[in-house]
Amino acid sequence: MATAELRSPHGIRYETHPDVYDPHDDTWLLVDAIDVGKGERFLEVGCGAGLAGIQAARSGARVLATDRNPHAVGLARRNARLNEVRIEVARADLLAGIRRGRFDAVAFNPPYLPTAPDEHVPGRLDAALSGGHTGRAVTERFLDEARDGGIRRAWVVGSSLAEPPTLVQVAKDRGFRARAVSSKRLSFETLTVYDLFAR
Numbered sequence: 001m002a003t004a005e006l007r008s009p010h011g012i013r014y015e016t017h018p019d020v021y022d023p024h025d026d027t028w029l030l031v032d033a034i035d036v037g038k039g040e041r042f043l044e045v046g047c048g049a050g051l052a053g054i055q056a057a058r059s060g061a062r063v064l065a066t067d068r069n070p071h072a073v074g075l076a077r078r079n080a081r082l083n084e085v086r087i088e089v090a091r092a093d094l095l096a097g098i099r100r101g102r103f104d105a106v107a108f109n110p111p112y113l114p115t116a117p118d119e120h121v122p123g124r125l126d127a128a129l130s131g132g133h134t135g136r137a138v139t140e141r142f143l144d145e146a147r148d149g150g151i152r153r154a155w156v157v158g159s160s161l162a163e164p165p166t167l168v169q170v171a172k173d174r175g176f177r178a179r180a181v182s183s184k185r186l187s188f189e190t191l192t193v194y195d196l197f198a199r
């Protein structure tokens, strides 16, 4: 049920799927921020259509892309083939089952919308959007798992809708140094990509 082929601002070819998050401004910001070299091991958590992983693979990184949504897993595999890059794609809940120390860098564009219990979107897209009542529920769980899993570097997308506290503070509380590397102001929120290093 994939759509006609599209092209990202970075020239990545991709299809979409009605049950998978459509690449958007947050996706482009994350793709722009990724800075990995040839042979580095890169993990994209919550890959959706897989564009960040594809971008890393275009730079020569060895990529694993994961998502809890099985439609995203299928779509990311298809999009990797469209771009003639090899990435491994698997279904996973955040970092569950990911071997400690296996990756040089991780990227995650989490669901970050503050969401009341009666606001949920039906179907698979809810997991792409709902960040719990603070907007930070999935981000905070990811950072806890990243700290416990020995992740040294991560790029994470945050939204002003899920602040305060900022992601810099939330990351600091878990032992990461974080700095904003890019941001984009939209009509109702400001999106920022943070570069996190384990301290």
Ligand SMILES: C[S@@+](CC[C@H](N)C(=O)[O-])C[C@H]1O[C@@H](n2cnc3c(N)ncnc32)[C@H](O)[C@@H]1O
Binding pocket: 021, 022, 023, 024, 026, 027, 030, 045, 046, 047, 048, 049, 050, 052, 066, 067, 068, 069, 072, 092, 093, 094, 109, 110, 111, 112, 127, 128, 129, 138
């Ligand atoms: C905002 S979308 C971003 C998708 C894609 N990375 C992008 O930038 O276009 C968030 C993604 O995270 C996935 N996700 C949400 N919770 C997750 C979890 N606990 N484990 C794995 N993936 C999750 C969703 O299914 C969705 O694909």
